[in-house]
Amino acid sequence: MIRVQDIKLSVEQNKDMLIYKIAKKLHVQPSDVITYTIFKEAIDARKKDNIQFVYTIDVKTKKDNIILKKFPDMKAPNMKYIPPPSNISGSKKRPVIVGTGPCGLFAGLILAEAGYNPILIERGKKVDERIEDINKFWEERKFNKESNVQFGEGGAGTFSDGKLTTQIKNTRCRKVLEELVNAGANENILYKNKPHIGTDILRSVVKNIRIRIETLGGTFRFNTCLTNIKVNDNKLVQIEVNNKEWIDVDTCILALGHSARDTFNMLYNSNLNMEQKPFSIGMRIEHLQSWINKAQYGEKFAKNEKLGAADYKLVHHCKNGKTVYSFCMCPGGEVIVASSEEGHIVTNGMSEYDRDNENANSALLINVSTDDFGSDNPLAGIDLQRKYEKLAYVLGGNNYDAPIQTLGDFLNNVETTDLGEVKPTYAPNTKYVNLRNYLPLDMSEAFEEAIYEFDKKIENFGNKDAILTGFETRSSSPLRLSRDSNYESNIKGIYPAGEGAGYAGGIMSSAVDGIVIAEKIIERMTV
Structure with a gap:
């Protein structure tokens, strides 16, 4: 097919106009266009009075040979995933x-498709049971240390916005998107410039991927926590689960996620x-979504249904050397408690597919270097995270x-002492404090400087009624499990993977890392 770029439609125009735009771009008649597929759709909102959708489109015409002979670079690349050979x-x-987060699930899927019948162990519960436990926590404060926002089928991303944006350029991204669509995600994630699934849909998507893996010969074991490993001659020979059962194994992918602190300690x-x-620490900031829509789309298009809820991505390099940036922005979403340890509070953001709640929220983070850890121990970053998570719990009233x-x-x-236009979405409840009193001076000064700068870019970002919720500590893993060029650790047979191991940052990159490692294992086993 031919790939045509920079096809534009105004917000008022219907997608039926695309065929005429394509024909004009290719200098052919609309009747010459046999079929076309949207490869990418983005929003250009730089001119608030003329917001446009910008498309990249794969086209098949009656004159492909003529066009490609003249413009060979217009040939659309083959995006089909080719699995590694296996015997x-x-x-x-x-x-x-x-x-069983995105890394584990996609590693399992690739291995299952190749006929290796993987065993996936998960310390938490199946997603349906997990939802019940999380709701009890949010509504009744009944915390379950093994079934929460961090632990359980689908990983932490299951209770998020389900964002699929990524900085990596890897052909395997298409495989991930197609499998997510096959499992129930909206097919628009295949072409949206900033695709998201939504937590409400993602919960069934992860379940459907599990069912597919099981159909292909894989096995899932929930309520099963890795508690020890046995090594002979620097090779993995067994793993222990739940402090009692030993399993013979010589190939183990550690797709732990960034919150399996007890497991990290055991591995150390x-x-x-x-x-x-290095990682980052900060707070969640909430604004009215209507403010963000108006700032990004202007008065004319602020309520346009085609555009949906607006988002933002901000970064500021401060005078004192710190960097403050927005992270995991959730349009029309809510702030949630995402704790994985009793007596600690971790904040995160979550949106459903429609993104139709009143507030927008985002993490407002500041970089933390390893020099700030106060120790050379690889686990020292976890101690720093715990410090702020415990502090948030105490400041909130120990409940x-x-x-x-x-x-x-x-x-x-x-x-x-009182709220303005913005009401907090966090549950169970909130307590008024002066968060600034509990941040180091360089951090609080950096946040203040960044807020004023962000307000110049997005009107009302610095509105006095916006709400800060403390604290956000799990934006990424504070450690990295070492691995070589074959993705193997110093202990042969162990493959550190994904976000928790320090090699990914989000659903897409984690899933791709799982695929790559599965391919390496298939390659090794095929030799």
């Missing part, structure tokens, strides 16, 4: 995958090589209520 001639032991004591990694502050009060460095 299952290596180990007869089934590979084990620890964790088992001499698996790991190192500190999982979250400490909040209006943005105006943060800038004035006073405790909040």
